[in-house]
Amino acid sequence: MWQAVPRPTSVTVRTGPTAFAGRGEELAAVAEVLTHRPAAVLVEGEPGMGRSRLLAELARRPEFADGRVLRGVCQPLREPFPYGPVLEALHAAGERPLGPLSPVAGVLRPLLPELADRLPPTPEPLDDPGAQRHRVFRAVRELFVACGPTILLVDDLQWADEGTCDLMRFLAADLPPELAVVAAYRTGAQPWPGPLGAPVRAAPSVHTARVTLGPLDVAAVRAMAVHVLELPRVSDEFATKLHECTGGIPFVVEETLRALRDVPLPAGEGLSDRLLENLEVPAPLRESVMERLAALPAEAAQLTRAAAVLAEPAEPATLAEVAGLGEESLRAALLAALAGGLVAELGENRYGFRHPLARKAVYDTVSGPERTLLHTESMRVLGALPAPSPLLLAQHAFAAGRTEKWLRYAEVAADEAIVHGETSRAIDLLQAVLSASDDVGRLATKLSQVALRGFRPDVIETLERVLEDRPLPPTVRGTIRLSLGLLLVRTIGRLERGREEVERAVAELVDRPELEARGINLLAQPIDGLTPLSWHEGWMRRAREVHSGLTDPELRLALTVDRITNASHLGDGSAWPEFETLPDVGDSVAERVQLARLWCNLADAQSWAGHLDRATRLVEEGARRASDAGALYAIGLIQGTHARLAWFRGEWDGLAETAEDVRSRYPELRRIVMETSLVLGGLAAVRGEFAAAAEHLARASVPADGPIPVVLSAASVRIGILLASDDVAGACAVAEVAVDAARRKGVWVWAASLVPAAAEAFARAGRWSDADALVEEFARGITGRDAPLAAAALPAGRAILTGARGKHLAAAAGFDAAAAAYARLPMPYLATSMVERAACLRLLAGQRPAVDALSAAARAYERLGATRDAGRCHHLLREHGAWAPSSRGRRGYGRELSPREREVARMLAEGRTNREIADGLFLSPRTVEQHVAKVLRKLGARGRADVGRHLPSGDAAVS
Structure with a gap:
């Protein structure tokens, strides 16, 4: 957190301004005021808030293109040029014709040689300096009058010389009728009489406004990130963390993003909190901080450095004690630090840095010996507080080189994080302590257990290394190995390896029946991979046998959770009533984690079964429970389930972005990657984007390793794409692999989407025996199961075969039944596809009124966003002569797109x-x-x- 390291060699290339974000309302308000002349606007804000950028955007506004836009900037010079920013602006006034000028304007010839050919002759100078200055002021005003419609933009007015301040007050008192002035200046912590050193009183006829620019919100920070990083989107979590790290200050956001753009991402890792935390302070930001730090008095600088070492906002007395300042010098030092703009009041009587990067920039200036001393003092001062933070004490002890104290504080902080559900923090601390401690078995056991709440691939490597390198008692090895296996089965490509580790752990845990039960319970889960259901059922029986002998309430609940979830996945109607009898709350964090898991896992199972309304309620409650309990793995799973539910229910607006976002945050978590890829593939398919769909669906089609319901659903979409392209042989090849997977697994309720698609592929290939056998095997497999989705798929599959045999009206009736069943779930896309099929068959049978149903299907597809399906319906309607324009005639769209x-x-x-x-x-x-x-x-x-x-x-x- 505090480590200061030499800065590596680097090259920084700037490629122009970033997207203008988050100031739309302010820009529009100022532009509106400027349309009513004369006008005067003051724009104020702390350093980095984007005052100059707002002025630049005003200069580019199209409504001001017909007039002059003149710009001047005040410079922080030791001896400023008199009237510098105004004369800088006026040197461009001659680019357009000027109006008539009286002889007094000639006084500007020596000051504006660029306009010498446009100005009258220079009058004789006056002996009185005050009168001469008044003549210059009058000449400037007259020149502005001659310019006609003009906007004068003056930046950094806080550095204006006395003459410029007087001139601006003179103009404000009697602004030319077609002039609008916008002046921007920097505010600070110290009281200030105003941008011109005294109150400015504009004439009553002048339209005025004052704009104060504060930090950007998260949405604006996200927009800047998308533009600078050239990404289609960034996650809400990353945008929030970026906003936190930068304080929403536009300058800091921009420089951070520019620096981040040049950082290569670790393999398999996207934008993350860790990436921001480890980012080097961007050079322009570091220079800005150094400039302000160097301008501080010595004691204020020492106080600022102490605040950088403390890191957390602190009371003045704490800052003074760490900095070694007496009470008499504290007030002056704190006021000077506040005026310098680095330290700010961040709460009642608590002071610190507005954003972590400013703190880090100051921290990097602290020498090694002073750093050690300040961390040691921080540890002493904070340790004397009534309730010191063990995490802060651990961080200071580490930075001060106090290893024994660091190990003790860090483990206490990890335990505290576990209690509060801060899973990632606990994992980070335990991994750090484990690397430096001799008590490996105990710490690795603790790490392995808390790691199950989240998903961190680095923990897998740590546990593998411990098992390989350290001699440990069998029970300790079994405990660590069990958690390792549980983590492996969640990881892409490592399912079978994980199950092997769990089986080994079960054998090593014969003396720990409660841990043994966890391993048995994991092996009872059937949803992943091609291992037959019968194998899992053996472990299910063992899980039921050991359940009665367990005394740990959390473990008893864990086995109950998985038993209910398994039953629901298999279409056992007893699952839901048993769920409703369980308590809503747990007595411990561990029990709350298990209840969160229940809501999340049962939402997944109920959605595959077709109980979509139940699943929707479970998702909403499960997300809340998982977040409250710090169950990070469950949080990820519920987001994948939520995306798939939205796909099922036809809630497609913004769904592709959501699914991409979820997938990018869990790139190594197999189930989430596959589930979101299924959603993205399905969405691409209905838009006719077959190449993109195939790419997404390839990630969702790993039968040996993935959740079988996802694999079978992905196969159904792939079959539909191939059939739409008239690749019947390819469709049959995909169907054969998927049907074989369904048969090997033996859970037919998961094949609800596959069976109609595979049956159609077989029928179009003339493989009637394969098609008939599949549908009837499916019918037997779902008999007596609580699976409404499978129940809807059965009449759909039978209707497809009936229609393929030329029995159009009988098949249409079957599709009607399937449409009604899908609509009840509700799954509007599948329901609409059944309506379309029924209408097409009735049209083939000569029933002309079916065009109304086909038209209704086209409209339903359009509402969903299924453009390809809607286009197919319109094509069929045209073929049947049923595409008629409105009786009021075709609408004219002019320059708009139809x-x-x-x-x-x-x-x-x-x-x-x-x-x-x-x-x-x-x-x-x-x-x-x-x-x-x-x-x-x-x-x-x-x-x-x-x-x-x-x-x-x-x-x-x-x-």
């Missing part, structure tokens, strides 16, 4: 070819060419690659 043109524009922005657009929207290539030409013309795009930049934000392509 709905169809918006669809084409989005697909162009995604890089789709005309042929791909035609296939996705079921249009002819010629029609697509016409739409593309209109899109380019209406958007003013130079070419296809330029469309995305011109699309309105609401029409932007969803990746």
Whole structure:
């Protein structure tokens, strides 16, 4: 946290300004005032708040393009130039014609040689300096009048010389009628009489405003991150952490992001809190901090350095004691530090740094011996407080080189973090202590147990190293190995290795029946991999046998949680009533973690079964419980389940971004990666983005390692894509692998999405025996099961086979039944697809009224965002002559994009070819060419690659 290291060699390249974010309201308000002349606006803010950027954005506003926009900046010079910023601004006044000028304007010839040919002759100088100065003021005002509509932007007014202040007050008292002045200045902690050294009184006719710029909010920080890092999105967690690290100060946010952009990400790691915490202080920010620190008096600088070492906001007395300042010098030192802008009041009588990077920059200036002394003093002072923080004491002890004290404090801090559900912090502390302690078995056991609450791949490496390098008693080895196995089974590609470790642990834990029971319980979980259900059922029986002998309430609850979840996954109707009999609260953190796990795991099981309303309630409550208990692994799982539920329920607005965000935060957590990839693949498929869908679905199709319901669902989407492309052989190949996986697993309720798709593939290939056998095997497998989704899939599968045999009306009735069943769940996309199939079959049977149902299906697809399906329906309606324009005539869209043109524009922005657009929207290539030409013309795009930049934000392509 405090470690100061030599800065590595680096090259910093700036590539222009970042996106202007978070100041839209302020900018619009100032622009509105400036349209009413004369006008005067003051913009104030602490250093780094973006005053100069606001002025730059004002200068670029299109509504001011017809007039002059003149800019001047006050410089922090030892001997400022008289009237410097105003004359700097006026030197560009001659770029446009000027109005008439009286002889008094000639006094400006020596001051503005750029305008010498536009100004009258220089009058004879006056003997009285005051009168001469008044003449200059009058000349400046007259020149502004001659400029016509003008905006004068003056920046850093706090550094204005006395002459400039007098001139600005003179102008404010009688502003030219077409002049608007915007002056920006820096505020500080000390009282200040105003930007011009005295109150300014504008004439009643002047429109005025004062804008105070504070820190950006999280949304604006996120927008800057997306722009600077050139990413489609960043997670809420990262944006919040970035906001915390930078205090929302625009300058600090920008420099942090520029520095972060040049940092290579560790393999498999995305943007993370850890990355921000370890980031080197950006050079421009470090220079700014050093400049302010150097300007402080010696005692104020010492107080600031003490605050940097303490790190946490502290009371003045604590700061003084650490800094070695007496009571008589504390007040002056604190006031000077506040005026310098580095230290701020962050709570009632508590002082510290506005953001961690400023603290780190100051900390890096502290020499090694002084650093050790200040950390030692901090440890002494904080240790004498009534309730000292063991975490802070541990950090100071480590930085001071007091190893024994650090080990003791750090373990106490880890225990405290465990009690409060701060899982990541506890893991960090225990791993650090474990690396330096001889008490490896006890600490590794504690680490292995708390690690199960979260998912940290680095813990797996630590536990493997302990088991390999250290001789440990069998029970200790078994305890650590059990947790290692539990972590491995969650990791991509390591399921079987994890189960092997758990089986070994069970054998090593014969003397610890409660730990042995945890291993047995894990092996009873059937959802992952191709191991047959029958194998898991053996472990389920053992779990029931050991449950009655357990005395630990948390462990009894854990086994109960998994028994209920397993029963629900298998379609056992007793699961839900048993869940409803369980208590809502636990007596300990461990029990609360288990109850959070129950809500999260049962939400997953109930969603696969088709009880979507139940699952939705469980997700909402489970997320709250997991967060409160610090059950990080459960938090991740519930986010994956939530995304899939939204996909099932047709709640697709913003879902792709949500799923991408969840996946990026858990890149090594197998179940979350596969579940979110299934959602992303499904969304891409319904938009006709088959290549993107295939890429996503490949991540969700790992039968040997992943959750089988996800694998089978991914196979169903892949089969649908292949059939839509008339690749029947490819569809059958995918179906064969997936059906084999379903048969090997033996849990047919998980095949609800697979069976209709696989049956259609087999039927289109003429493999009737395979198709019939699959549907009937599925029917037998779900008999008596509490699985509404499977119950809806069965009539769908049978109707597909009936329709394929040419029995159109009988099949349509089957699809009607399936549509009603899917609608009850509710799964609107599948329900709509059943309506479409039924309507198409009735049209084939000559029942003309079915066009109404087909039209309804097209509208339903459009509401969902299933553009390809909607296009297919419209194509079929045109073929049947049922596509009729409104009786009021076609709407004229003028320069706006029509709905169809918006669809084409989005697909162009995604890089789709005309042929791909035609296939996705079921249009002819010629029609697509016409739409593309209109899109380019209406958007003013130079070419296809330029469309995305011109699309309105609401029409932007969803990746």
